[in-house]
Amino acid sequence: MTSLRKRVLSGMQPSGLLHLGNYLGALENWKQLQAEYECYFFVADWHALSTNYADTSRIREFVRELLIDWLAAGIDPNRSTVFIQSRIPEHAILHLLFSMMIPISWLERNPTYKEKQEEIKGKDLSTYGFLGYPVLQAADILLYKPDYVPVGKDQLPHLELTREVARRFNDLYKQPVFPEPKEHLTKFPKVLGTDGRKMSKSYGNTINLSDSEPVVRQKLKTMVTDPARVKRMDPGNPDICPVFDFHKIFSTLPVIEQINRECRTAEIGCIDCKKLVADRVVEKLAPIWDARTKLLKNPGHLDEVVEEGSRKARAVAKATLHDVTEAMKI
Ligand code: SF4
Numbered sequence: 001m002t003s004l005r006k007r008v009l010s011g012m013q014p015s016g017l018l019h020l021g022n023y024l025g026a027l028e029n030w031k032q033l034q035a036e037y038e039c040y041f042f043v044a045d046w047h048a049l050s051t052n053y054a055d056t057s058r059i060r061e062f063v064r065e066l067l068i069d070w071l072a073a074g075i076d077p078n079r080s081t082v083f084i085q086s087r088i089p090e091h092a093i094l095h096l097l098f099s100m101m102i103p104i105s106w107l108e109r110n111p112t113y114k115e116k117q118e119e120i121k122g123k124d125l126s127t128y129g130f131l132g133y134p135v136l137q138a139a140d141i142l143l144y145k146p147d148y149v150p151v152g153k154d155q156l157p158h159l160e161l162t163r164e165v166a167r168r169f170n171d172l173y174k175q176p177v178f179p180e181p182k183e184h185l186t187k188f189p190k191v192l193g194t195d196g197r198k199m200s201k202s203y204g205n206t207i208n209l210s211d212s213e214p215v216v217r218q219k220l221k222t223m224v225t226d227p228a229r230v231k232r233m234d235p236g237n238p239d240i241c242p243v244f245d246f247h248k249i250f251s252t253l254p255v256i257e258q259i260n261r262e263c264r265t266a267e268i269g270c271i272d273c274k275k276l277v278a279d280r281v282v283e284k285l286a287p288i289w290d291a292r293t294k295l296l297k298n299p300g301h302l303d304e305v306v307e308e309g310s311r312k313a314r315a316v317a318k319a320t321l322h323d324v325t326e327a328m329k330i
Pocket of ligand 1: 225226229236238241242244259268269271
């Protein structure tokens with residue numbers, strides 16, 4: 001039976017443990033989307049190889065942890081299709097077929113190609129797979145013919161490339177096989193890490209969904225603050241303090257206003273201020289921790305979810321690939 005709901009597709013790479021930034025930036029949005037759309041969420045494990053091909057030792061663990069975090073955070077497999085990219089060989093086949101028709105210049109002009117090559121140190125990214133990852137991304141998306149893809153503004157050029165791939169295919173083979181997916185623009189809140197830089201696995205400054213309560217409290221306790229506030233009686237400036245950014249995300253308006261006032265007059269100290277925000281973060285994470293514990297006790301459930309999700313996804317992917325090979329007459 002064809003669903004009447006519009007379809008959304010999104011994925012994440014299993015390149016480490018999920019942190020608060022991922023939760024607030026993507027998962028909270030996914031949770032809302034599944035109420036309105038027919039959602040397909042996939043673990044992009046082949047994508048992770050585009051930068052982590054040399055060390056795959058923890059990839060299975062990361063795939064599993066990612067799935068546990070998704071379900072614990074509220075992704076509902078009864079409403080959304082949850083699957084793993086590498087279980088669906090059609091992704092690789094469509095990638096191969098697209099790679100025959102995509103000009104290299106399209107990939108070289110991709111703004112993140114050069115940026116990432118410079119940003120990620122210590123890895124040789126002058127590979128065929130890294131240059132071609134937008135082609136794999138286009139295959140990942142177009143296989144499911146989604147109406148929308150949730151993206152932040154910075155990812156719009158990637159989605160445009162996917163649309164160009166769709167147009168090129170349809171033009172070449174004179175068949176409207178691929179509808180062009182639209183963007184579902186997502187506003188990502190600015191989540192800083194414990195060192196005041198952007199929260200990121202590569203900086204080692206994350207608060208992970210799988211961290212225990214004592215770990216979360218300890219990380220927040222040692223979080224950097226306004227560097228000019230050395231002594232308790234020194235007035236602070238919340239505008240340049242990463243702890244205050246956390247308050248803006250997690251605390252109520254009266255508390256935010258209180259901190260904004262009392263920090264500047266040194267009425268509140270950083271230890272108390274951090275304790276207030278730690279209580280809110282713990283409150284937010286507690287239901288996720290409970291759900292994680294239940295999932296970890298029942299590993300068979302996760303296997304069933306992936307099995308069923310991958311079966312459903314594969315049926316869609318197979319049908320699309322059939323349209324593709326018919327259009328190409330191969
Ligand atoms: S009181 Fe709070 S907002 Fe002010 S500097 Fe300390 S931690 Fe930052």
